[in-house]
Amino acid sequence: MDPSSPSKTGASTRSRFGPADGRWSVADLIDFDDYVDQDERTVRENPAIRRSLAERDRALYLGGIQEATAGVAEHSPKHRSLTLRLWLSARRTMDDEETRARQPGQLFARGQRLVTIGLGVAGVLIGMAVAAALLNYDGHRPVNVAWFVALLVVFQLALAALTATLWMSRRSTPVRGLVRDFSLLSHVMQPLLTRAMHWTQRGRAGGAAREAGEQTLIKQGQLQSHYALYGSASYLPLLIPAQVFGVAFNIGAVLATVALVWFTDLAFGWGSALDIRSETVHEIARLIALPWSPFFGEGVGYPSLAQVAGSRIQLKDPLFIFQAEHLRSWRWFLVLSLVTYGLLPRLLLLAATMLAQRRALARLPFSHARTQGLYARMITPNLEAATTGSGIGPAMPIPAAPVSPVPESPTAATATPTTSASGIPADACVLLVHIDVDELLDTGDRPRLERLLRQHTGWRVARSGTFGGSSQMTKRATDLIGSAKWQSPPPRIVLIQDGTQPPITESLSFLRTLRGTVGPQGQIVLLLVGDATEEDRLPPLSDFDFADWQRKIDQMGDPYLRLEMLAPTENGVG
Template sequence: MDPSPVHSANSPPASTDVRWTVADLIDFDYYVDEDERALREKPAVRKRLAERDRALYLGGIKEAAAGLKEHTPKHRSATLRLWLEARRGIEDAQMRKLLPGETFARGQRLVILGLGAAGLLAGIGMASALLSYEGQRPVNVAWFISLLVLLQLLLAGLTAGAWLARGSAPMRSVMQDFSLLSHIIQPLFSQAARWVQRSRLGHASREVRDRAQAKQGLFRSHYALYGSASYLPLLIPAQVFGVAFNVGAILTTISLEWFTDLAFGWGSSLHVDPQTIYQIARLIALPWSPFFGEGVGYPSLEQVAGSRIVLKDPLFILYADNLRSWGLFLILSLVTYGLLPRLALLGTSVWAQRRALASLPFTHARTQGLYARLVTPSLETAQTGSGVGPEMAIPAAPSAPSPSAAAAPLTELEVTRSGGIPVDACLLLIHMDVDEVLEGSDRERLERLLRQHTGWRVAVSCVFGGSSVMTKQAIETVERARWQSPPARVVLVEDGTQPPITESLGFLRKLRGAVGTQGQIVLMLAGEADAEDRLRPLSDFDYLDWQRKIDQMGDPYMRLEMLCQSSNGVG
């Protein structure tokens, strides 16, 4: 599918709000996926995409993000959020209401309302059953405390513990396979979103319906890239259910105690001393005992002894005051150990989601190309791109520095003194087969092409391939590199006419281990050099051969690009 026309992209973003929501992430992936599909089907469309996105950036995004330095995490996040708002602004009015993010948001609201209502009814039902009193036997406070207080406290503790330990592999597996979220709430989200979409599709044109239905299910793939920012929307409705459950139980308990004459007691076939029960009640009441003391917030020892249930004794021989002494204790126990922990978990979940969304780096492969198109001037105005840095101390032909005045080459000493490779620069690895044929002018052109594809200048470059010693030294160079703003940014230039053999893929895996799981890797493929052009375009056949292998690696932070293409004017 072709991208949006360039002439409609000059309007500024409809909003300058740079805060992300989960619905925004889903819509963002929708548009990025649309562009990626267009690039795969028609590589020549890259120039058109670059013109559209650059026009969006200059049309309002750059000004809105003027207070942030380019290539920093905050600038990248704000710029991409404003780009999303601009894309929504130029979207067809019918399709705008059917965007997957909007559909998800409405489905989420329906699920939260439904679970809130279910929790309220469940709390009312549970409390009503436990407080059932027909005048024959007192309500057993032990069952009430065990089921409505201690069990809830245990579940809340397990939830908090699982969340704190979510980083461990065993806990991730448990949470994915057995959690309430993955088996109940996520299917509810999917069903609610489908229902919302079906209800709106009836009023849309056929083309809009096809586009909307083709993008269903984007949320399922988000956890791998966005982590807790995608998982927390499932946790929040669970806490809403818990809060509503406790509200229902508390309201029912208050109502029954207010409008009926309940009798409370305790009993055990074990020979438990009333002193023990009194100490347990006193311990439970510690949070509110400064405000509601003995005899009010919890029963006294005499009241505990007087409310003991003995099977052979009739109810009328017990004092009414002793049987009523547990009433406020039960209500305060529900509030303190049932409602407040759930409110705390709900508030923490909302806060954690906002924090996770605000700290998203947006460095995965799908956004690398987009951000570069936004912040990088077109090729015609990029002739003053940065220079190549000096060679590292490994056996390789030296890279000629660029005479560019816009961005002077960085020396190794300058990189070290500045605290590492700058935020707008990368480490360049050139395969020996490509490096040995390049001349000075070719290196300048290579720098411009890299800047066009990635938005990065080259801080340090080195050569790899040819021998195991050279490859090992290149990996060590990457491992020793220091970065002013992690994650790492590494660009490889390979001869794309050579098939992706096991040795090449093995080097990519070693490189992934050196840069970390979220380090950015951009693999640039050059065509076969000749006497007239050392950086020739690569054929579609060779590119697709590499693309299939890279896709099989399943690395979300590795991107494959043609270094230059004859059909789009690049190079």
């Protein structure tokens, strides 16, 4: 789909949307990242397409998204999530059916279903095989109850408890590192999903080029590489098939145990080389049976003391001296133990995992760099639609919300009227202008600067200041940000920098200092301008200089730092 074709995005866009509940799935996240990545690659290859992308996304917003999100405050997390989800629905509809079927998110969903079904079938078969092996009865010696309980009850319960413990302490650094280095997910589940996706891709694409299939598989790992962005939503999709295997294993074990109890005459017993009294074993069985003892009491749900004593296996005792009722007394105890301590915990873990995934997806803020520009393009009118290639445009209306000019003093750092007692509003930011740029601006440039900033970010200016030049100025800038109160965190910072100056260590060091001030999820937008002239003191930057900065910013690996040209030209040439 050519992003420069907004004609396909008019009023008919409304029919593309499903229910406007903003609910996300893992497949949605992967497809969303893929569409955003396509746009970013297109812009890097052809900067002139920026205006077409802005027109397309604004048309999508006005064509149905704005109406669907009516009543939800703009810039709020709910509005951002709902708007982006509806944008994804519209983008999918703009593709043909075959293209949608090959989207990485759809391939992931099909691959996950395939792996889940495969693991479910394997779990049932393995559970039946293990239970049958432990219940193997040769007619000479009773089945050892201790081995069955130890392997299918105690061991499984310990695994479930370990899983729950790791999950509850997942935020601690040692546990997080342990899980990521040695987890079943990274060594088993992800290769299985990759193979399943490759198989579904090959089945769908038929004779498609090998490169296309490999590119799709590369995109599949995108969610894992964005752990810092999506948190638990990036690994819970891999945990669900593993939990399904655990549930299926226990179902298979229960089915095999019930079948053998019903259709064969098994003899059960217990024995130990240690001097363990029958009373001790009876008490242990009674404690294990507490959950079901109100419904199935002694003699049914668990053996009585006489039955425990009568089923003790002595090394030299022949089988015929035991009473048949004593040897059968353990059968329902084993079945109920397996259901209670094997199957039910796994079902609870599966339900908890699915609920945690749903909550993790619902809490995603979508405030990282990959979504900042997209969201701003949709909700912000094109304030400089008539801007020429030189970056000079006619007089434009000031946004309805009042904004104050950037302070003319290079050392000034003041609060403006958009900052209320309750803090900086959700649609406002702190603006920092590099001193080299600030010194060249006159009074008439500052309203235009704020309008351009709003067009790129959707934000007004709540506070403003300068940076660069000295460590004292850096400290004033960080103090200005550190003292800010935000009505809707995370913090939102915009920097104006002369992009003709190469990204030297000092500039990158300031970005790292700023990151430490605003926190790991604070939004930072770096807007670059070119060499000022008498006609235009906010000119666009050349593609070459912008690419130089882009490489350095990419190397920083900061998912909440976005780089943009303040005033891109129509043809992308500075």
